[in-house]
Amino acid sequence: MQSVIDISVIVPVVERYDDVAELYGLYKKGLEDSGKSHEFIYVLDGDFAGVLEVLKRLIAEGEKIKVIKLARWFGEATALTVGMQHSSGNVILTLPAYQQVEASEIPRLVESLNGCDMVIARRWPRKDSFLNRIQAGAFHILLNPVSEFKFHDIGCGVRVFRKQVAQEVNIYGDQHRFLPILAQKYGFRILEVKALQSKKDTGKRVYSLGTYARRMLDIFSIFFLVKFTKKPLRFFGILGSSLFAVGFLILLYLLFVRLFQGVGLADRPIVLVGTLLVVLGVQIFAIGLLAEIIIFTHAKDIKEYTIDQIIN
Amino acid sequence: MKDLSIIAPLYNEEESVKPLYEAIVRAVEPLQLDHEILFVDDGSKDGTFRVAGELAELDKRLRVLHFRRNFGQTPAMAAGIDHARGKILITMDGDLQNDPEDIPRFIEKIEEGFDIVCGWREKRQDKLVTRKIPSKIANWLIGRVTGVPIRDNGCSLKAYRKAVIQKIPLYSEMHRFIPAMASIAGSRIAQIPVRHHARKYGKSKYGLSRIYKVLLDLLLIKTLVSFSSRPMLWFGGMSFLSAFGSLTTFAIAIARWNRSEGESLVVLNGTALLLGALAIFLLFAGALGELAYKTGNLKMTTLADIRASFSGFEKPQREE
Numbered sequence: 220m221q222s223v224i225d226i227s228v229i230v231p232v233v234e235r236y237d238d239v240a241e242l243y244g245l246y247k248k249g250l251e252d253s254g255k256s257h258e259f260i261y262v263l264d265g266d267f268a269g270v271l272e273v274l275k276r277l278i279a280e281g282e283k284i285k286v287i288k289l290a291r292w293f294g295e296a297t298a299l300t301v302g303m304q305h306s307s308g309n310v311i312l313t314l315p316a317y318q319q320v321e322a323s324e325i326p327r328l329v330e331s332l333n334g335c336d337m338v339i340a341r342r343w344p345r346k347d348s349f350l351n352r353i354q355a356g357a358f359h360i361l362l363n364p365v366s367e368f369k370f371h372d373i374g375c376g377v378r379v380f381r382k383q384v385a386q387e388v389n390i391y392g393d394q395h396r397f398l399p400i401l402a403q404k405y406g407f408r409i410l411e412v413k414a415l416q417s418k419k420d421t422g423k424r425v426y427s428l429g430t431y432a433r434r435m436l437d438i439f440s441i442f443f444l445v446k447f448t449k450k451p452l453r454f455f456g457i458l459g460s461s462l463f464a465v466g467f468l469i470l471l472y473l474l475f476v477r478l479f480q481g482v483g484l485a486d487r488p489i490v491l492v493g494t495l496l497v498v499l500g501v502q503i504f505a506i507g508l509l510a511e512i513i514i515f516t517h518a519k520d521i522k523e524y525t526i527d528q529i530i531n
Numbered sequence: 532m533k534d535l536s537i538i539a540p541l542y543n544e545e546e547s548v549k550p551l552y553e554a555i556v557r558a559v560e561p562l563q564l565d566h567e568i569l570f571v572d573d574g575s576k577d578g579t580f581r582v583a584g585e586l587a588e589l590d591k592r593l594r595v596l597h598f599r600r601n602f603g604q605t606p607a608m609a610a611g612i613d614h615a616r617g618k619i620l621i622t623m624d625g626d627l628q629n630d631p632e633d634i635p636r637f638i639e640k641i642e643e644g645f646d647i648v649c650g651w652r653e654k655r656q657d658k659l660v661t662r663k664i665p666s667k668i669a670n671w672l673i674g675r676v677t678g679v680p681i682r683d684n685g686c687s688l689k690a691y692r693k694a695v696i697q698k699i700p701l702y703s704e705m706h707r708f709i710p711a712m713a714s715i716a717g718s719r720i721a722q723i724p725v726r727h728h729a730r731k732y733g734k735s736k737y738g739l740s741r742i743y744k745v746l747l748d749l750l751l752i753k754t755l756v757s758f759s760s761r762p763m764l765w766f767g768g769m770s771f772l773s774a775f776g777s778l779t780t781f782a783i784a785i786a787r788w789n790r791s792e793g794e795s796l797v798v799l800n801g802t803a804l805l806l807g808a809l810a811i812f813l814l815f816a817g818a819l820g821e822l823a824y825k826t827g828n829l830k831m832t833t834l835a836d837i838r839a840s841f842s843g844f845e846k847p848q849r850e851e
Contacts, residue, residue, distance in 0.1 A: 406574065406599025449703045452747045485787065485795035494802045498809045501773075505766070505816045511751050512758075512820050516827020518700030524606040529614070530587040530595040 455507020463500025536617030766817025
């Protein structure tokens, strides 16, 4: 199918959003400067009556905007996926619903896609508050061991990629942040391009404790997803067997002193610690084995490779 | 449908591609079978794909699959098997260590009625300490655990009937266990000695660190085998063991009930409770494992069905 549109712009409206009409104007100008034909798709993740109102007004004024409203809150990754399903361009540009990167950088970012499959913007120089910079730094220090490519600003929502990437990489829940990591795992070529940070993106942001906990869980899940999806037993196995080994050594030592030095065991709480570790080790190992059985019995449905090209 | 597909994964084998292609053609052409050669380029960083592509332009029987990045040897083999169009599949190394001259003997064996023919390297040309000894140990272990004494699980040169190999899950590094898995399911396996050459080009890509992985994979296979024959045996046995430990500790605690202090009762009963909890956990883990096994789309027994339906295997049609 030949498409007439070069770039599909997807703007997910999830939590944070700035003045919709103003931002739309900025983005539109940026895209017009790039000289590529484009379409705008706004995906509202839940009930954003105010945003919907503004978008309706813009449409009434003659702007070509596709608006998709999800029935309830599904998460940004789902919003993006739905947007991609409704897009018709060969290149997808995701833009946040708030000012993150100067819109004038859009043409340059789109241009950078030549020769790779995905371009992610890196806000540089950073103008955030010191606190936010520390938060971001810590996040990336934890995150980067997972991927081969060293990301500096994975929280930036400005990304340009080929439609193929969206078709092959499945994301859900909160995984939109990790789309580049997953894409890279599938073998797509990634490029990080420095872009000017928007002046309005510099305010101090402190999140709730729950948000930080969710981020940590995100890192854990992406770590597991990238490293051990195919071989969960390697992950659980090393954890389980080391716990088991520590517990076993404790019990062995206790057995030794009981048998050869006549020290009674019944009144030593360390017996409990040893047993607990052994029990925990066996349980974790068993969970790994279960996970592995699930993978094994479904292995025929899981393709582990991505083919780029077939000759003949 | 073709008669024969030859599958070779390639990773950074720029120099080997052309000699390999020529050797395969030399060995297979006299057989007069309708054949194809599949080269799977596992995301090589050198000119492997370019060289293979040039060859494929001259010969339509050569197909080249190009991976987007390096995924490993087993996924490369799996891709080759998924895309093969032959009734008989032959897999081999892409580094010229296997000799294509051996291929006709593999086809003879398949025609005799075997489902899988494994090669074993008679005079192996590899380093003793890092390659030969670990592989000896691994082969012995795999043979002991699965009960299928394959001499050389690591030899890539093998022949399969497509209907058999397609049912075997192939991911991560499971290629090592194909014969074991197939044999448990009732396939007929033959083993024949093959020639083995020292590497001419490039470097060996495998090291010593695989023992841990092999052990875990082996445990998985063992568990699955026990699921297919005696469900719950594995987890159930472990559960029984912990229950026994729990009851024993509890019995000691009761025996001492009157003459011991409070603290010792806590320790003994606590241990009993922990072990009891483990027993119950394992019982349910076993049930969950069975659930996964039963609802999964793969059962060891389906392989046996295929074997049965293939008993009347016809010889490949030869071209006149």
